[in-house]
Amino acid sequence: MSGSPAGAHTSSGGASLPPLTDGPHRKRLGVVALIATFGGLLFGYDTGVANGAERPLQAEMGFDTIQIGIVISSLIFAAAIGAMIGGRLADQIGRRRTIIALSVMFFAGTLLVITSPGGPEHGTHTTLGFSLLVLGRIVLGLAVGGASTVVPIYLAELAPYEIRGSLSGRNELAIVIGQLAAFVVNAIIAALWGHHDGVWRIMFSICAIPAIFLFIGMLRMPESPRWLIEKGRGEEALRVLKTVRSNERAEAEFGEIEQVAVEEKRNDSRALGIRAVLSNKHLLLILVIACGLGIAQQFTGVNAIMYYGQRMLAESGFSEDMIGWVNIAPGVIAVIGGTIALFMMDRVNRRTNFLWGYGLTAVSHVLIAVSMILLFPEGNPIRPWAFLVLIVIMIGSIQLFLNIATWVYLSEIFPLHMRGVGMGVSVFVLWVANGVLALLVPSIVGAIGMGLFVVFAIVNAIAFLFVLKFVPETRGRTLEELEEDVTTGAIHLS
Template identity: 45%
Template structure:
């Protein structure tokens, strides 16, 4: 394959990556903006129905979880829609949905209207979560695919950090009123406009065009983002990847459930996805500012110090992408991550429940523990689970198995988002002990069930599971035959 080289096409590819990852930025901002806005929402008389009233813990949780319910559906159908209508066209539609949902949420005239637009926003978030990485991976040259696709993950945590920062500025620079949350959510309309206008000028995925039998158009796209020599040479790879995509889409869940080793892999993938959410990371991303208020910070100060979690998240993601993911065994990093997260939750629980609420050191210790927890999670378990889910599933079943896994990941995320406010209301910082117990189970799960995939081909992983489960099944059948013979 000819070298990538440099030229106008390099700048064009750079712009493709920048524009498309605004979908990730919107994903991060719209999930993170509530971490600061909820404090104002819960006392807004337009939402509560009367002045002086507050939303209940269940109602606060529903504002967050209904977006995640929409995201689960959006992720489940987003891949199928992008396969049918094209990656670029779907991202343009998602940009419109982001804008309409953001403006609709800002203009909400009651609690039910807010929930409706938050659900619509969730559909856009879920669709972007599966479509943008696929689009980037199919437009990028193979030498740069990992770094370009990883920019979307960085933009997601960057969007959450931006939400925390803007919340802190708006919450402190302007007079705080129950309507302040509307200003915070208005900001999300700006990147949605940028994404819409930008994607209108971007090319379609060459692999999708080949899947549609439009090879000439695919070559024209490659000429926009590659040198002429490289574009001609790369068409063969694009056709090969298109064939792989066809194979990925050919499997069905019924076959997975009938095949023991595939069924076990699916359960491992679901376990990884569920335990990633049960670390409690998104409880801090959605409710961190409210937790810091419970720790003893005032509303305004909580908005400011909450930014530290955003800084920790971005920093950890950069370190993980550059120095961790490709250098260490996956299982080792996961075991370290879950073990360290368990310790962090125990410490938060001890400090939160045992130290006096009048002790000034309590709130600062809790802030430090939360920031360290976010840093560890985003540098280990966060990116590793997504990577392993993409590695362990067999090629022909990958589309179906990833679809189920991501759907259940969003479902677990939604459940935690709904329950967390009620837990903290009833048992306070004792909630962190519950998270610690779950993460201790995650350590055992990784140690006993999760395979190592670092430096191992996907084909070898498939052979490993087929051989391992085949032997176990053979031993069980031999044992049954021997028992029958004795009888």
């Protein structure tokens, strides 16, 4: 199942479109992408902030290991639900309105977290404080999950196929920028006010700032033209396309999208929703493949580092004074790798990225396990630095080849009539896998220490074989061409 080369098409759609041109429409498209990716920035900050806040939160509130695991993982499990709801909601009320609603949820969730009662003045945590803290994390999780589904769809549907990978991939880059920002802000806040009670509240409060920017910005952004066409609002869709394309390209692309929408209506595909997936073996197979990629991405181990990096750095042997600062290194390499990945996204096939990514990640986990368990036992001064270097290599491999490629792939592989549902289901599965890890990592590290990386190595080797056998190529095709090939099963023959 080798991928088709860039520019190859199985139908005449992409090949017959006028070429992209520069002009105000390209700048407008860039502004739309910038505003929408504040959703990714919030995704990254709200998941990354726990990395530095969870230990002072646990100490101040008097939580045991299970309770802090519940607080951290509640966001992740809620994100799984948010992904499902967000996808369905985006199909019903539109991508733009859904993102606006999510920005309000980001703000409300932050307020619940930072105002939850507890701490020394209450004799550690109260039942109400714990409940409000978890509720706030759940609201944030619903918003994070919704954003992880809807923002990539929104960007993919607005992007020309030639630059769909790099434009859609900006959301994943925004996620790791958000995580890096959380690491840096946490380190600064800890250095300035770490000796004060409630320092974790300050860390969480920063989440409200990008939520405000997302809300204000999206009020001025257009709706997805593909969603408008699906809802029978063709004139409005053409007006939107003309703001982000040249007039000639907009009209040609509008005709192609409208033709597919008419064929869907003729076949009653639009009315079937999830039933369309279950009644078509080709759609069901693509959904299973997408879910498999979502699970595989989580078991790269990236979020074990992004959520519990400071805990694992302490396990490797770093002192308390250094943990906050060296924890920034994985965030920096994630941003660097993501930036390079954006450049590669429209030049390198998705399958090639996946194979290199899972191969290098599996090797990284083997090296970490061997180094930590056999070569550098506890007390060896080289141990913490060896761990940091290998973690940076691992995160770099994941971010360079896997994270952006996975989110782009999920946003483009599903046909229009099931895009919200398909993306919602696959991201739901992704978040459930994420939540299981978030809940169990503290206990696993406490039980087997660095043996955790042996498990990750095995799973990543399996993921490599999964991609090699089952995952088809998507680069170099319009969304309409992919829709035809996925629905008929032809995508597995290319």
